[in-house]
């Protein structure tokens with residue numbers, strides 16, 4: 240009898256130990272703080288240190304002032320992000336009697352790297368302002384891992400509302416260049432790669448809201464994904480960093496790569512006929528894994544009931560975001576001419 244009780248107790252404590260061990264293990268897994276490395280973008284050491292490749296630690300060139308352009312860094316008032324920085328560019332010798340379009344620009348970098356203050360982005364946007372004669376506002380939206388999508392989309396919306404609010408002439412946080420020279424009937428949004436994704440989502444939000452509208456949308460080599468392959472999309476896209484990074488940068492998003500933020504044709508995505516702009520320019524590069532889906536996007540917009548004017552131009556022999564990596568290349572000069580014609584042609 241005593242032996243039986245002893246055996247029973249032994250078994251009981253053994254099981255109790257096992258349960259405790261299991262609980263501890265699952266707790267350890269939950270609080271696993273091993274680094275997250277997403278090649279070739281970032282390492283998040285999860286101890287407060289984030290290493291960003293390419294731009295890390297966020298390279299900075301001062302705002303240019305030369306014979307072509309003047310620029311400065313500003314903070315855009317936003318209730319969601321108290322540190323929404325932007326670099327604003329004005330062409331040299333603006334005509335005080337003539338208002339010019341405003342281009343809100345979003346840099347690329349897979350939602351986790353890049354800024355308007357880096358060499359390539361700064362150089363490109365400065366050229367656009369000078370040569371297309373627009374006020375350009377390049378947005379330093381929030382990035383992963385500090386912030387996940389949709390934080391950058393909210394920053395984009397805050398930027399558009401802020402630009403549009405200059406219609407009331409003066410107000411807190413108004414930028415004198417935008418107030419004096421900005422034609423608020425011609426607000427454009429543009430971006431490359433993930434910046435193109437942001438610009439697309441901004442146009443959809445504008446179209447669905449009763450708030451400000453865009454005049455035009457410029458998508459340069461936009462970053463769109465989807466689980467179902469589309470024509471011209473390579474099979475290997477599934478293994479590319481562009482594909483692997485999305486579940487991290489949008490870590491609370493449902494449906495993975497079919498989430499409407501990254502797949503404009505995903506289940507539940509608003510119809511492209513909602514684009515809140517009058518014209519669209521899609522710019523692709525021939526040697527770019529994202530090209531197929533961008534062309535598909537252009538064709539779907541054309542086929543939709545959207546009432547605007549859509550154009551598609553491809554840079555032959557060029558690779559992803561060539562205009563940022565080679566801002567003085569002849570191909571970039573052509574892109575800027577095409578963009579200028581898109582912005583400044585009345586239709």
Ligand SMILES: *[C@@H]1O[C@H](CO)[C@@H](O)[C@H](O)[C@H]1NC(C)=O
Pocket residue numbers: 284286287288
């Ligand atoms: C975090 O960990 C990395 C790698 O071990 C180290 O280089 C870095 O200094 C650490 N940062 C902090 C704030 O402890």
